[in-house]
Amino acid sequence: MKKEKEAAKKEKDTAPDRTVLGAERSLAILSAFIDAPEPFGLTELEERTGLFKSVIHRYMMSFIKEGYVVQRADSSYQLGPRAYQLGKAFEASFDYADFIVPTLEKLVRETGESTAFYIRQQDQRLCLYAVESPESVKATVKAGSLFAIDQTSSAQVLRFFSVPGNAARSGGRYVCISVGINNPLSSSMSVPVFGAGNALVGAMTIFGLTLRFDPAASEVLRGKLLALAQELSVRLGASPQVYRQPSADVFDEAAAQAALTALAAAGNAQE
Secondary structure, three states: OHHHHHHHHHHHHHOOOHHHHHHHHHHHHHHOOOOOOOOEOHHHHHHHHOOOHHHHHHHHHHHHHHOOEEEOOOOOEEEOHHHHHHHHHHHHHOOOHHHHHHHHHHHHHHHOOEEEEEEEEOOEEEEEEEEOOOOOOOOOOOOOOEEEOOOOHHHHHHHHHOOOOHHHOOOOEEEEEEEOOOOOOEEEEEEEEEOHHHOEEEEEEEEEEOOOOOOOOOHHHHHHHHHHHHHHHHHOOOOHHHOOOOEEEEOOHHHHHHHHHHHHHHHHHHO
């Protein structure tokens, strides 16, 4: 009896966790549909997930039964109405503040400077959230304030990275900086934050008094800001690959725009 108990315990300790494995496989299969432009079959699902077709097929039977996947007449698959309902439930309960504000607060604790998050409103930029520096002398901005799309670091981000595809055209540089644009005594650095579909959500910004805050010389701080933006983007639904070979180097918007214009001109000339 003792040997049987020991054998049973050993088997239990060494047996794989089927429940967790099943959940991971289910999520991998459903996640394969996120960036899919059109329905696809088992072969592409196998390529996207790394699972065997036979395994995928078994899971598909359950997904179809529960309405998370629909099988079309040509045997291809697409997400079903239950997946849509799940997405709508997420939208109804999702609050950007729950993710963005804690990140801004973390930046303030680690840098001592003020932070803000801007979104684009047509030809203006709106400060959606702001967290002030604890310093007695500091640069500040009020949440809800509207500003022009000018040459400030946040405006550079909103102008360039709001264009679809430009995240891959920045040469790995995502940190914009500005000094004394609207206030001769303040400086700032900003990075793009992306969300679902790798679309730009907004610009995350650190700003402070130029006397103690020099974004051009703060490579470590630029790297920290970029790393937090990458983490936040993934939490907001973006792909980790939306940032292509990211570095802490300063982004030059004028140079990037000139390169895109030259590329477009070359393409027109070939036509």
